[in-house]
Amino acid sequence: MIPNKVDYVRADSVDDALSLMAQHGMDAKLLAGGHSLIPAMKLRLNAPGILIDIRKLSELRYIKNDGGRLIIGAGSTHHDIVTSELAGQAYHMLPEAADLIGDPQVRNMGTLGGSLAHADPAADWPGVMIAAHAHIHLKGPDGERTVAADDFFTGFYSTALQDNEILTAVSIPIPAAGTRSTYQKFMQPASRFAIVGVAAAASVKDGKIEHISVAVNGLADAAFRATNIEEALLGQAPTAANIEEAVKGTGSDVMVMADHFASEEYRLHLAQVYAKRALLAITQ
The missing domain is CATH 3.30.465.10 (Uridine Diphospho-n-acetylenolpyruvylglucosamine Reductase; domain 3)
Structure with a gap:
């Protein structure tokens, strides 16, 4: 489809962009890369009256x-x-x-x-x-x-x-020396968006996990911290058995999405699989 008619202006600075936003109010949208906004405009899901280009700032x-x-x-x-x-x-x-x-x-x-x-x-x-x-x-x-x-x-x-x-x-x-991190995802093959993605960072000292941070996206309506995994593994040895046990129940406290790419049950399964993969990758 073809977008609705729209005006265009290039901002000279962040302050100039803020001024233009104030001038045009809800009719204005910022344009940077445009990879989310432009497709929505083509589908007429979004119809701003003016685009404020900040890409060159x-x-x-x-x-x-x-x-x-x-x-x-x-x-x-x-x-x-x-x-x-x-x-x-x-x-x-x-x-x-x-x-x-x-x-x-x-x-x-x-x-x-x-x-x-x-x-x-x-x-x-x-x-x-x-x-x-x-x-x-x-x-x-x-x-x-x-x-x-x-x-x-x-x-x-x-x-x-x-x-x-x-x-x-x-x-x-900047994390402490020795911190390792990874991002693992099961992706939709055409768009490469995450059906489920897991980001994890951890450090191990004297055979025990000293610091751990885990977050999940694609599972719920917004990315979230997997506190169940963090609490289960902090201070524990990063064994495969401990990690296997820690990832159980990931996503049980959020409303899991379902669509034509993956059911709720499959997404929950993927969250556990990819959390395990990420944690093994940075602790072994």
């Missing part, structure tokens, strides 16, 4: 280490993260997840900020951000604020981002 596209934190600008593309040594040094699961997104065209155009703001339940970044203890940086007319990734994803395509705010960056604490 250099202040949103960077990756840097700043005082023990990895800072990734919201305009950074998935490919930027795949090829970033800083990202890989902080968490291997960052470039690993980015490289599993879509195809080369999507990875070179789609942005981290766009994916997080869109909050597709099947997207990869929400689970990775939760597992990495990330904070989401937002800027609006009243100033700047940060929201923990655990609190940012509030439901089906829903986040803590307000209509008059722009997601500007993500900050991730």
Whole structure:
């Protein structure tokens, strides 16, 4: 289908984009990579009156280490993260997840900020951000604020981002030396979206798990922290038997999605399988 008529303007800065958003109100939509917005416009599921292009803003596209934190600008593309040594040094699961997104065209155009703001339940970044203890940086007319990734994803395509705010960056604490991480997913073969994805990070000391962080996406209406796994394994030996027992019941406390790709029962099965694979990969 052909989208409805829409005006277009390119913002000169984040502040300029905020000003344009205030001027046009609910009629405006931000355009970065466009890989979620443009298809929705073509299907006329979304019909903004004006697009505010922020793709060329250099202040949103960077990756840097700043005082023990990895800072990734919201305009950074998935490919930027795949090829970033800083990202890989902080968490291997960052470039690993980015490289599993879509195809080369999507990875070179789609942005981290766009994916997080869109909050597709099947997207990869929400689970990775939760597992990495990330904070989401937002800027609006009243100033700047940060929201923990655990609190940012509030439901089906829903986040803590307000209509008059722009997601500007993500900050991730650099983990302790020896921390290993991975992102594993069972993907829909055409879109490569996750039917179920598991992001996990852990460190082992003296044969016991000293730190562990696990998050799941694709299973429920929003990515979530798998506290059942974390609580079961913290301080325990990372044996196959302990991991097998820990992943049981994953997703039992959320409303599991079902669609033509996978039933509730199959998604729950996949969550346990991929949680086990991820944990074995980083602890053995």
